Amino acid sequence: MKKLKLTDIAKGGDSQLIDIDVDELVPLPPPYDKAEEFPGFKQLTEDQRERLVCNLDGVVSYAALPKPKNKAEEKKYVKQFISGLKKLLSKENNWTFLQPLLLSLDYCAQCQTCCDACPIYLGSGKNDLYRPTYRPEIFRRLVNKYIKPGGKLRAKLTGADIDLNWTTITRLYELSYRCNLCRRCTQACPMGVDNGLITRELRKLFSQELGWAPKELHEKGTMLQLDVGSATGLRPNVAIDNLKFLDEEFTESTGINVSTPWDKKGADILLIHSAGDIISFPESPIAFTILCNAAGLSWTLSSEIPGYDGINYGVFYDDVQLARVATRHAQIAKKLGVKKIVMGECGHQNKALMTVADRMLTRELNIPRENVMTFLENLVFSGKVKFDPTKNDFPVTLHDPCNLVRNMGVVEPQRRILRYLCPEFREMTPHGIENYCCGGGGGLSVMSDVNFTDWKVNVAGRMKFKQVLEAFADHPGPEIEKYLCAPCLNCKLQFRDVFEYYGAKEKSNLIFGGMGELIVNAMAIMKKPFLSWEEE
Amino acid sequence: MSGIVWHILAFGVIGIFLAVTVYRTVAIARLPVHLRWELAPIPHEKGKGKYGGSYLEEYEWWTKTRQRSRIAPLVYMVVEIFLLRGIWKRNRPLWPLTFAFHAGIYLVTAMLLFSLVSSILIITEAPPYVINVFQEIASVLAVAGYLMGGLGAIALLFKRALDSNLRPFNTTTKYFNLVLLGAVFISGAYAWFNLGDFAAEMSLFIRGLITLDTGLTIAFSLSLHIIISLLFLLYLPWTDMIHFVAKYFTYHEVRWNDAPQDEKMKRELRGLLAQPVSWSAAHVGADGKKNWVDLTKKKTKDEEA
Structure with missing residues (x-):
């Protein structure tokens, strides 16, 4: 796998920074272990390479990213980016996240402890480009160089010099959408530095200053x-x-x-x-x-x-x-x-x-x-509705949506429901506030421009899919019906893409759905099962 | 070196260190209240903090009194600061190195406190055996701190230089910081082994500073150590090594700040929302005059029609 330096982000113009090799991704358990059985990545055509900005990893999440016609236009975008950096660091324009941003920019010890917490980095087989520290450190160095007094000289003297050019900006834009904002890395940081937040701030800069954001969002x-x-x-x-x-x-x-x-x-x-x-x-x-x-x-x-x-x-x-x-x-x-x-x-x-x-x-x-x-x-335990948990007598596991669990601390209510209504409920490993993101977090689940879905199902969602399969390791085949409870629309959209890509329904008889459906399925009044494993 | 020079150097550096550290701390503290961005686990959530739960799990939470633990966050931070819980849990190979390094800092700081007390005892003419107890403890803390810190600094330097995970992220500043702090520890260890009674010499030096004794003289090895330490102290508050301050804010003001609005916050928020916005993207609709409240009043297509 190609080793990347931070300065590589600014080099190479329109050429692609890395290639993704599916054989280097973290392996999935059988029967999903043969990469050649799945469609793989859609390679960009010559025409697409000509028309689109595709200088990062061969994946394009936003086809409308403008391509400058000349050097003057390139300079205009660089100027806009610097103007956005200044606004991000101003109280008037960014009081909303100024304190967390400055703390995260100024106090990273570069210990790389957060890397192994990132499901995208792990799923990618530890590709340098997807390190949770790679993008924030580039951003940090750009802030230090272009915004702080004496930054340019200091950058040269300390070896932290990264050029800000069209290539840097477009790669950073694309790279800001290679993160689920799940904040698992933040949780792992002993310093409290928030790489997820830095990524979001970067997205904000592009959206609020340059008007660049994925069309689906x-x-x-x-x-x-x-x-x-x-x-x-x-x-x-x-x-x-x-x-x-x-x-x-x-x-x-x-x-x-x-x-x-x-x-x-x-x-x-x-x-x-x-x-x-x-x-x-x-x-x-x-x-x-x-x-x-x-x-x-x-x-x-x-x-x-x-x-x-x-x-x-x-x-x-x-x-x-x-x-x-x-x-x-x-x-x-x-x-x-x-x-x-x-x-x-x-x-x-x-x-x-x-x-x-x-x-x-x-x-x-x-x-x-x-x-x-x-x-x-509250509704389930109110006594106002009667339940028959035997109706849910099939293996169930729970996906913890990052925003609800890690980011809000809502951990136990859903578990109390499942422990009551699902006799075969089992946890994934890890779970609760240490869960892995579904791979669709940070808005990625609704993004599907060009070949972005291929990246989501192969890289971003890999660790979660692996985890789901391992939770049902006692019944890997299709003989037993299994349910993945994913109480979040965005997570479900991601699981829909992942399950379809890998054929999880056919190979493992595995379906996904929300919590409400599982509760209704267990209602005593229901004459027929509310849940169905049959294709609609 | 003349005694007066020591006074100027020591008090000058300590003064600058305190002034810059306080300035930077106040600068962080005075940043505006931000949007909520909490992250589990939040240890002050009584009965829930252990598994990462929050008061939002409560049915109609706004009707209930929040149960907050004062002890749990304290225990959490003590373990984090002194035992480096995060590194232990997530980056075990790094832990012995960084633990030795940080333990060195804590032990040397403790040694300075014991030496300070011992010099006060000397000034107040306390019984010699009491002074001896403090100096003996200071001596043990010093040698343990210098050795652990020195070894930690050297090990971290090698780790930074050789580990392919860390190397791409290094700057000369990162190396310089380790070298400088390593020099503090190593010069301290040199002084300890070179002097017959390091702790007594240190106490006498501090006594000389406190009593403004212009005849203050110290041995070369201790002078070298003190000069390097003062240089470090002068440099420290300008760097990211004051993360001991920042860490309070990243934990208490960001990760664990799950406070709903109160009256004071409401007043501050009204001021913040009234600030003009100048983001340039067309959809924002900012003109440098409209404030946050104005910008949220975007009309729907039906309303525009």
Whole structure:
């Protein structure tokens, strides 16, 4: 494997910095151990190489990254980057994360202790490019050189000199989307340095200063969500129609009256699902409808833009967008007069509204907000709904969404539910706050431009997939039905890609889904299983 | 060297060290409140900190009194600082090296405290056996600290230079820091072995400083050690080696800062949200005048129509 120096980031112009060799990736257990049986990476065509910026690892996550036509244009981007660096370090433009950023920039001891905590670095077979320290150290040296007084001279004298040019900038942009922001590296750092945060700040610089961000997160993410209501493109009336249709369909299939309330003023609870669940995993919102109605809760969904889509991709790349989406959600709750907001099964959604945006929601917008796992736990143990755990008598393991668990400390509620409702529940290793990210964290799960999905399923999601398979090592084959409980939309999207790529359903009879579905499956009232291993 | 020069050097360096360290500490402390960015485990979460849980696990947490442990974060930090828990857990091969190095620093610091007490005892004419006890302890701390620290510094230097994991990230500053601190330890060890009674000499030197004794004289080996140590002390607060200060903030103010808004924070937040924004990307819509609150009022397409 090619050894990389920090200064390599600025060298080589348009040429690719490294090649990814699938044989060097961490091996998967049988029957997934033969790399040649899987499609592998889609190689970029000559035409793509000509048109696109692809100077990092042969993977392109953002086809629209502009290619400068001449040196003057290159210089313009370099100037913009430096201007962005200055703003990142200013109180006015970045009070939101200034203290954590400065601490992380100034006090890294370069002990590399964090490296072995990073699932991407491990999954890649310890490729230097994916070290959690590689990108932050380059960023740190650029700040020291271009922003601090006497930086250029000091950089030369201390051997920390990295050129800032078009190549550096574009590689850094692409490299900022080779991180899940899972903060496992941060947890491992004895100094408290946060490489995940530095990566996010880098993404912020690109988005807030240069206007560069993956289209799935920005143009078709937060922008679309704020414009029409949802990053899926669902408009309010279509969202209502979709759920009405689902209500009817599930009423018919379950024999239970499924009816989702909309825009009920004065309801106790505003439930905000991710609209992606309505489209891709409709069992999830329906499971919540069944459960909330069975428990006799006073609750509602909102059809106001963007009250029916709880995602907030701003948390991955842009503070302004983060604030806009979170403010909207809180305003909608205020208007409805609810007592609390409960977010659906989506890790970043819970983190964005409950903690990260907490200090943006001042005065009347600071409405109580509850995480989904605690909400479900209370419902399950309230005694209002009867359960028959034998209905869930199949092997179940739990994926811990990083945002909900490591970043919010919501660890036990979901486990108490599973220990009660799933007789064959088993933990992965490691789990809880030391879990591995699914590989789709940091917004990566929704990104699929050019050949990015290949990287997600082969590299980013590798350690998690390995871990899931090992959790079911006692039943590796397809003879036993197995369930991976992943209470997060983004994680489910990542698992969908990974399972499809490796053929996990066919080879291991392994399916994934949320927590709500598993709970409904165990409801005594259910005549037929809510979960199905049959292909739809 | 004349006694007055020692006074100027020692008090001058200590003064600069304290002033710069306090300045940098206050500068970090005065940075604005930031968005929440906590990270489990948070030890002050009573009953939950051990497994990484937080008060957010509680049903309707805002209706309940937060259960906070004052002892657990203290215990956590003591183990982290003195036993280097993080390195032990995550980077075992590095631990003996860095533990020796840090233990050297702690032992030498403790030796200085014992020497200070012993010199005060000399000034106050305490019974000689009491002074002896303190000097004996200081002597043991000194030799243990210098040897451990010196070995740690040399081992870390080799590790930095030879380990392919660390080498790409080295700068001359990293090497220089280790060499300088290594020189402090090695010169200290040299003085300890060279002098008949290192601790007594050290106490007398400190006594001379405290009493402003202009006739202060010390042996060459101790002079060398003190000069190198003062140089290090002068250099320290300008570098990232003051992570002993930064670590308080990275843990208490970032990782473990899970505080919901209170009145004081609300006032500060109102001021921060009222600041003008000048990010240049078109979607931000900033013009250097609009503030954070203005920018969040982006209209939907339907509202614009």
